[in-house]
Amino acid sequence: MHVVTIVLLSILLFRAFQHIHGYNILGICPSASYSHQQPFQALMKALAARGHRITVASTIPLKNPPSNYENVDLSFSYRKKDCTGLRHMGAYTLLHKNMWEANELCREQLFSPAIDKLIAGNKTFDAIIIEQLWFQCYYVLVKHYNFPVLIGFLSVGNLPYVMDSVGNPDDPNLNPDMAYPFTNKMTIIERIQNILYTTWTRLYYRYWHLSRAQRIANEWTSGVSVYDIDKNFSLVILGNNHVFGYPKPLLPHVIEVHSLQISEKSEPLTEEIQEFLDNARDGAIYFSLGSNLQTHQLPAGPLTALCNALGSLKQRVLLKHDGYMAIHPTNVKFVKWAPQQAVLAHPRVMAYVMQGGLQSLQEAVHYSVPVVAIPFFGDQLFNARKILDAGIGLTLDIDTMTESTIVQTLREIVENKTYLNNIKTISAIVQDEAELIKPIERAVWNVEHVLKFPNSRHLRYHGRDMSWIDYYAIYLYLSGGFTLLFYIGYILNMKNISVFIKSRRINHLKPKFD
Incomplete structure (x- = not known):
């Protein structure tokens, strides 16, 4: 009994010691996108579990946070939009739109009572981990907190200007940008497109987007140079890796991690969904367009063709749908929400119809479920091309698909075991890499490493300090x-x-x- 008591006291003392000597870390994730928030919060929760004192500004505050995790609630700025129309925008127009809206969102959040309350708390931070997408006006907090260690986080693959922030070589002649559906074996025409777009992206980011962020920063305080801070990152964490993208040269302080949102203990299925899948004798298909797209926003023609096609299958279909549906096939179950990881983990699920989002692709690979991608915008087109290139699924075009092409595609995925075998192989590769160190553990170790050695001269690449x-x-x-x-x-x-x-x-x- 005394031994047990001593062991328990030792554990409590160790935990208390961790909390005393942990770092103060501020996380900033301004995106109004659930898929962006998931991996970011997974990292912040993991850091909190290590005993660090965590403060997170997020549009989706963490429910039931631990005692050393504090939310800065930015949920007032989370607004759902109809994103289906983005498929008609070109890459240049879409980037302009995203950067413009990001600056507006950044301004709204920066001048909000939530940030005022954070500032009034007079906290100090050893590090700031920021979503390194388009929210550079938040660099004012880097100056306000006396330039702590700055860490970038991306829930997607690498972006040209993110690579530039640490001087990482990024050859557009070889590395496809995620704005286009290119593989690593680009044709001459594709390489020209890739070079033109990435060059334009760098110029547009430097001379338009950052100048706009600088003006917002000047409204908040004086003496901040977003240009200088943008070149002062000690670590960049990419939420992707070469398995889901393609191999590329990376510096030691640019790390690829993936599937951070996948937890060992996924949320259980509801009794209704569990029974529906358990009784799917011919297997089941899961249909979900993620958090930014909803099926009720689809054009009437493709939506009708989709429902008719799914209704003609012998498999049961679990369809995530938030809205009215005139057609109700007997083999289709409509749900407003489903615990996705638990659904994909179910042994009866044979195929996953999705929008091509990176987190959804990572979960499909983790649970070895072949996919059918219906991409709309952004990196979904790139991911859909990767799905084809890896032989783990097929794609459909929302504007051209018909009832017959949908049925034909789904039957091919279900009946041709090549897709299942290929995705099992990729899943095994990903999980084999995790045997050495899990992605979340690698991310945490690198964060703690640059905090222990904040100067980080051993990681600094001279190319970052060179002008063009x-x-x-x-x-x-x-x-x-x-x-x-x-x-x-x-x-x-x-x-x-x-x-x-x-x-x-x-x-x-x-x-x-x-």
């Missing part, structure tokens, strides 16, 4: 040198040719005079 002029100067010098040598060679060669022609003429005329 300095970087390309050697090429300018070499091209100038070669041009000069070519010119000198040309002049000398022309003289030699002139002498040769004159000598030929003299030799030709000599016999005549003789």
Whole structure:
């Protein structure tokens, strides 16, 4: 009994010691997107479990947070929109729209009572972890809290300007941007498109977006340079990896982690859904367009074709739908919400129809469920192409799909076991990598590492401190040198040719005079 008491006291003392010596960390995740919030909050919860004192500004505050986790409630700025129309926008227009709206959202949050309350708390922070997407006006808090360690987090793959923030080489000739449905084996035309878009993205971000963020920052306080802070990241955490994207060269302080939102203890199925799936003798198909898209927002024609097609299958279909539906096939169950991970983990689920979101793809791979992607915008197009490239599923176009193409696609996925075998292989690869260190543990270790060694000179890449002029100067010098040598060679060669022609003429005329 005494031994048990001593062990319990030791555990309590150890936990207390962790809380005393933990770091103060501020997390900022402004996105009004559930899929962006999930992996970010998973990291913050993991840091709290390590004993750090966590404060998180989020549009979806954590429910029932631990004692060392404090919410800064930005839910007033979370507004759902109809995103189906974004599929008609080009990559350039969509980026402009996203950056403009992000600055407006950033301003609204920054000048809100929630942030005022945070500032009034007079806290100090050892690190700020910020969603490194389009919310650079939040850099004012970096200055306000006396420039703590700055860490970037992306729930998607790498973005050109994020790579630039740490000087990570990012060759658009080889690395496809997620704005386009390209693979790592781009054609000449695709490479030209990729180079033009990534170059434009960098210029637009630097000279339009950051200047707009600077003006917002100047309204909040003076003496803040968003340009300088944007180059001062000690660590960048990417919520993707080479399995879900493609291999690329990364610096030691740019780390890829994935599937942070997947928990070992997923939320259980409701009794109604459990019974529906258990009794699916011919298997089941799960249909969900994620958190940013809703089926009731789909055009009437494709929605009708979809319901008719699903109703004609012998499999049962669990369809996430929030709205009125005139057609109610007997094999289809409509639900407003479902615990997605628990659904995908069910042994009867044979296929997953989704929008191509990264987190959804990661969950499908984790539970080895072949997919049918119906992409709309953003990285969904890139992910859908990756699904085809990896042979783990098929795709449909919302504007061209018909009842017959939907049925044909779903039957191919269910009956052709190649897709199941391929996704099982990829799932095994992902989980084998996690045997060494789990993604969430890798993220936590790297955060704690840059906090222990805040100077981080051993991670700093010299390329980050070089201007474009300095970087390309050697090429300018070499091209100038070669041009000069070519010119000198040309002049000398022309003289030699002139002498040769004159000598030929003299030799030709000599016999005549003789």
